[in-house]
Ligand code: HEM
Ligand SMILES: [Ca+2]
């Protein structure tokens with residue numbers, strides 16, 4: 001069926017719904033002036049913000065309003081929470097963009113995450129729905145999981161927000177385009193995998209390797225040994241990769257980029273709608289750019305062998321991978 005499109009007032013774009021028209025200008029502005037059109041630090045921080053704003057939600061009520069912008073509207077409260085350490089930086093870098101446009105804070109945070117992900121080779125094209133009202137109260141403390149939390153408590157918290165264990169692991173693909181600034185304050189920008197500017201499965205591969213050392217000066221809170229110089233590993237990722245409830249799903253993402261893209265996209269849509277009724281929002285997904293194709297293939301970092309893989313899934317073998325050649329991979333800071 002043909003979808004009727006409207007001409008936008010900008011004279012350049014068309015949209016399925018006129019309400020989506022203003023988003024083209026916002027998209028181009030944040031691509032050029034917030035993200036530098038890159039899958040870099042400001043996007044990484046914006047993706048973390050997508051999560052920390054939305055997860056303040058409980059299916060049993062009594063928590064926050066989900067993806068409602070509360071983390072920016074009530075930043076004086078929420079940025080003080082321990083799990084939000086360091087999130088104030090991106091909140092303040094995004095704020096002038098929100099103020100410049102007629103868009104709700106919850107919409108902006110979700111929109112920025114979806115637009116920025118399109119700079120990462122291998123990423124799925126996320127959906128974007130428009131129309132979240134602004135938060136009227138901050139989310140309470142302790143809704144955001146911590147790297148030192150147990151698997152039980154992490155799965156409980158996500159379950160309370162509406163996610164099953166498979167969806168939790170799919171969401172963690174975000175740690176493939178991520179770095180830690182505050183787990184070890186002496187080495188800010190330490191990536192979780194060797195390819196923090198590519199949305200690939202290296203995160204799922206590298207977290208399954210035996211840890212050998214701490215990248216900086218000893219052990220940070222929630223930190224465990226990583227397999228590569230310059231790489232950060234957090235305890236929650238290590239344990240989720242090895243728990244019988246989640247290990248097979250974890251492993252399933254190693255050499256199935258289609259599954260990874262599809263399940264991450266679905267879980268991100270769910271995350272972006274927490275606290276909202278989808279039917280009350282307008283589908284503006286057409287404004288989100290198409291990400292570049294995957295630019296690498298699943299591999300072991302140079303210097304690693306298959307026996308470094310700590311097999312955890314009981315029902316299927318870890319895929320056989322070859323290692324990059326050359327000297328042992330070491331990961332530069334972001
Ligand atoms: C078990 C759940 C999770 C835990 C315990 C966790 C924990 C962490 C920690 C400790 C950091 C490092 C922050 C810093 O030191 O700068 C981090 C970074 C990050 N997290 Fe998570 N996370 C979880 C789930 C998620 C989810 C579901 C998403 C997105 C959907 C996400 C996206 C990110 C991103 C993009 C970064 C990198 C930020 C940057 O590069 O500046 N995380 N996470
Ligand atoms: Ca990566």
Ligand SMILES: [Mn+2]
Pocket residue numbers: 041044045179180181189
């Ligand atoms: Mn950072």
